[in-house]
Amino acid sequence: MSKYGKIMVSISMFFLTMLGLYGFQQGQNVHAKSIFVDVADNYWAKEEIEYLYGNQIISGYEGNQFKPTDPVTRGQAAKMIINAIKEKESTPSKPSFSDIKGNQFSGYIERAAQLEIISGYDDNTYRPNVNLTRGQMSKIIVNAFDLEKSQSSKTVFTDVPSTYQFASYIQTLYNERISNGNGNVFEPGKNVTRAELSAFISRALDDRFKVTAQDPTPAPKPEPDPEPTPTPPPATGLTGEVTADVLNMRSGPGSSYGLVTAIPQNAVVTVHSIDGFWAKVTYNNKTGYVHKTYLKLKNTSGSVLQNRIITIDAGHGGKDVGAVNGDIYEKDIALAVAKLVEQKLKSAGAKTVMTRSSDTYPTLDGRVQTSINNHSEMFVSIHTNAATPSASGTETYYDTSKNENGAESRELAIEIQKQLIALIGTKDRGAKDNSFLVIREQHIPSVLVELAFISNSGDLAKLTSPEYQELFAEAIFRGIKSYYSK
Template identity: 35%
Template structure:
């Protein structure tokens, strides 16, 4: 079975102009515009063999043509083997002489379709993807146990429930931009895919369920609205500091849920995502500084390289809700004891010291992360070092020199779980080239951040 994730498909509405009978046939042998490998080949073949759909007299299927409400009724009635004999209908605009009258009336009596308030069916009107969702949900009696979201389907709208039922049953996953486009006219090809998925489970494809972000409201009081805009009614007021689940954004508005609240809020007033790092205090220690430049080689100075990476790391951590304490954010030099004291006085949850290496020859290369086995938090420090190392050497594509015990004062005398990262060797041309690059410094900072996040996620 081919899975076509780029097509968020509606009903398949096909006018039965001629029928294929007899043994099973391949769609591409009878429909000239559905060649082998066409995106809807398997679904059309399935429906042709079940005598639910067919093509036009000229041997085409015309998958991009729009579907009318008349055609939709024919397809759904044939899918359920309903009586298609022409007869009087319940709709003033569908005469008994209409070739689809029997199908329309049977589908209406089965509860699959309904008309408009003035007893009309409007059989020549094109069907939208939203209307198709109503038709399929009713006809196949789909239910929903989960909530799936599309950024253009308001959960308060009349379409949401039926579209969600299709998503729950593997009939639609939406377009790649996470829209469903309920007002778009459905095509014959789309209708074929949706109908075949409804009939045959092997054609189904499940939408990935939205994993909401945890956010904290950062406005004194904020209107929760029933749609993405100030023109929508208020669903209540939510106060600053409330923890909410944010499911998706449409424009500048975010759809959120919290106990007692559900609706859209202006996204500017959502705080940074709450994660395993939220509320943590982490000391970032760029090594050396001032009159202590650290290692120098290949035109690089350690104190400058590590300060650059340290500042970038601070940005990543702060975005994740961390309070970052820098031992230095300029070319100053706190003593080694002062660095330890900064971490302990700030009640930091962890301590990250950043360095770069040097050797007397250019042969030494690679990345390593140290912890001190005998420090008060040695066991936790080793775990933290391991998570960071596993991320870092891969991200900057350096040799993995591993996680090691080290007798460095800033991690040995620290009551905070502390690690010392050696990014690479300034004395090695390849390592130095990477550490000179702003792009690689960014990668290094992100990798250290992700390693820290891994540690707290698994703590």
């Protein structure tokens, strides 16, 4: 971990001590009543605030208040950092800064300086009571999470010139979808509020909170021309049901080839072979090529899962531990269940792709790209939930806002949710439409499964039980199989 690699863990943990560090992961009920009296149900950062609260990263003030618009000082930030990395205050005989002696945060500031996590001003002051700005915070976030710093100081924001000292860090937050500013401006000199910092932390800790950029690079559309590869042997006994409103059949395997015919939704085609994203098919006595993303492929004999390419995404990983309950991490549970799902799918003849098979941290975009690069036909992301101790149950998410196979994603989510409730016996929180990035930024049937709540004692016992982990995996496997059987 770099010298700043500890910072974000810190920022989270300041809110652990400072704001009342508590929990993790996304147990938020998007339509539930707000936990805090001064955070309205429709408040822009409600979900992020409650996400941190539910994961023991923050708490509120007396009177059940959060004070979302209050600023965060540089002294408070130092305490966040030191508490987060589980360091102790330092009280040397000679302070590193001329203005921190007697300050309530002096020990934290001193230790952070010793670890080269923070620095002061040219006049040897730290200015602990000065509020932290959005520009300063951008550098902390980038360094803390080892984000790939933008190589350019040119930003998309009209109020951040390329000469500004934090320009490249601000552009990095934009690139990583941690901040999209306020319209065309970033307001780098503005004080960071508790709500804003909560949003920054949530997006840095969990990719599912990341925002849509103002001018994002379009998600890869299905219909890329695949690189030349050997043509696989003809698929035997394979059909495809069209899931798009209209699917164009072309004379060759690429969108540049001429149109042969248009195939209507729900029509069934005979599949002769598949090469990358393109399937050679026959429909109404006409043969040509269609993009397989818009086909629900079905084997007419043998295993319904034979040769289906399915990406399994174990949530979080590496430095991103996910939801936490004591020394139990979401990332470990997700990986354990994901590996069991992988084994079951392979045994049924499926071709599986894992976004991670060990304790590593793929970015959210990286997970999506892994799926696309492997010509996947389905994507299943596995997570655990967290909120208040009373929250419990299982829920499965799909996206219809952008995923062009949103209807198929919904069907997959319903099947998996049904099997989970039947086998595990957790509270049924339903299949829900939500635009989490990993299921939104691709066009195959994609779901995000919240197995159960790590913050609930009953759910936790199941999540950590090898027997129940096997059942979780079996339920997901059965849900996938049921989807392909319909």
